[in-house]
Amino acid sequence: MRLLDKYLLRELLVPLAYCLVGFTIFWIAFSSFKDLEALQEAKLRLGDIVLYYVITLPAMVVTVLPIALLLALLYALSNHARHHEITAIRAAGVSLWRLSRPYFAVGFACSVALFALNEFAVPDSALKAEQLRKHRSKTARAAGNPAVILNLGFVNTAARREWLIGSYDLNTAEMINPRVIWTLADGSQRWLYATRASRTNDGWIFYDAREYRDDPGKSANLVPSLMTNVLARHWEETPAQIRTEVKIASRITSPTSREADLPLVEIREYLKLHPVLDKQERRWLETKWHGRLAMPWTCLVVVLIALPFGAPSGRRNVFVGVASSVFIAFSFFVLTQLSLALGTGGYLPAWLAAWLPNLVFGGAGIWFTARVR
Incomplete structure (x- = not known):
């Protein structure tokens, strides 16, 4: 120099x-x-x-x-x-x-x-x-943990899988009362219910799991196909993708939010989960990406x-x-x-x-x- x-x-x-x-x-x-x-x-x-x-x-x-x-x-x-x-x-x-x-x-x-x-x-x-701010206050703790999301739902469009979760902890990836609905290649559907679920070894572990299938042409009722105490599913959804879903979904519904902008990796993960989006959402995400x-x-x-x-x-x-x-x-x-x-x-x-x-x-x-x- x-x-x-x-x-x-x-x-x-x-x-x-x-x-x-x-x-x-x-x-x-x-x-x-x-x-x-x-x-x-x-x-x-x-x-x-x-x-x-x-x-x-x-x-x-x-x-x-x-x-x-x-x-x-x-x-x-x-x-x-x-x-x-x-x-x-x-x-x-x-x-x-x-x-x-x-x-x-x-x-x-x-x-x-x-x-x-x-x-x-x-x-x-x-x-x-x-x-x-909330971890020492009893009043704040009683009001709820900001990392726990109630009644969470998201869709993995690419995998044709829909998740409905009663309670989800963003920090631990613990689910309470999860329900998963997915569509097979032949058009039939499966339903999975569990009392709770957690992420372990690149897979989801469902506890007290009950799996059902539809019975097209015979009955509108679901047919039980599996009941077990522990069920492992190696699905591609990850805690990082779920966190991204929560964050971006809240930002889309409230575009004037003053929260920090989204990192590139989260925008990419969201687009991976949702390859088909309406024009307004895609414009918003693409503008955020380039921004x-x-x-x-x-x-x-x-x-x-x-x-x-x-x-x-x-x-x-x-x-x-x-x-x-x-x-x-x-x-x-x-x-x-x-x-x-x-x-x-x-x-x-x-x-x-x-x-x-x-x-x-x-x-x-x-x-x-x-x-x-």
């Missing part, structure tokens, strides 16, 4: 660290004022409260990291331009694109971090935080946006960069929400709706950067 790259990188990482720490402190302080009474009512101890904020921290980082990067870039570039450092570097034969190489490296690293957080840390953070792919690259777009705003030479107030970052972030947010709404509504292709903000702002950044003198 050249000495110039090290210098520019250091001058960026310091304000970026300050921005991230500042946003984190502000978020914790604001959240404490809003949630402290509820946390006290939940009988949480100091260690529980610290763990609660650690669990919810990744969701905050995903939201503020692009803004913090934009603010830090504008501050660093404005500071360099104010002291004519960028002019001197370019006079030495270093192009603006070569000068910005450390910034793109940081933007790429932030994009990878955002993707990892979105896929592995954020999706289940809300459920984990809610379970933590998950496009969102992390916002950090690279931020670099393209910041260069033409911060790099032009001349003496300026560094706080101009702060005002610029607020305006840019607001404009990007508005365009993102509008574009995604057009995608889910069917007015734009799903891929275009998800990538449009990145294309517009990234293209504008490239065009303005090429005109910087």
Whole structure:
């Protein structure tokens, strides 16, 4: 790494660290004022409260990291331009694109971090935080475990199998009063009833199981075909797929929910279970899929946006960069929400709706950067 790259990188990482720490402190302080009474009512101890904020921290980082990067870039570039450092570097034969190489490296690293957080840390953070809030409170426990879903039903369209479950625990994959109906290749159906079921060795174990078959042409009543204390079925449905079914089904029925977005693996599993969907559901899922792919690259777009705003030479107030970052972030947010709404509504292709903000702002950044003198 050249000495110039090290210098520019250091001058960026310091304000970026300050921005991230500042946003984190502000978020914790604001959240404490809003949630402290509820946390006290939940009988949480100091260690529980610290763990609660650690669990919810990744969701905050995903939201503020692009803004913090934009603010830090504008501050660093404005500071360099104010002291004519960028002019001197370019006079030495270093192009603006070569000068910005450390910034793109940081933007790429932030994009990878955002993707990892979105896929592995954020999706289940809300459920984990809610379970933590309720695990010490008798009143909350009496109100019910958020991980236990009552009267759950889902269909594996590909396998022609329908599940109806009286109670399902998302954490342990324990079922109470499950009923499974499936259709065979010849068109006949089978019914399986059990008092409970659990997942063991890549299969489902049903207890006190009773299996019935239909009797076409003879009687409308079901005919018993099997009764046993323990029955193993190696069906393809997994606890992860059931969790995905619960999460996506609730999001589809409540599209304005403020819960964390769905990871790519869950969207893929849902599409595997439901190869045939109505147009509205498929548009919603495809827009979410492409949105998950496009969102992390916002950090690279931020670099393209910041260069033409911060790099032009001349003496300026560094706080101009702060005002610029607020305006840019607001404009990007508005365009993102509008574009995604057009995608889910069917007015734009799903891929275009998800990538449009990145294309517009990234293209504008490239065009303005090429005109910087």
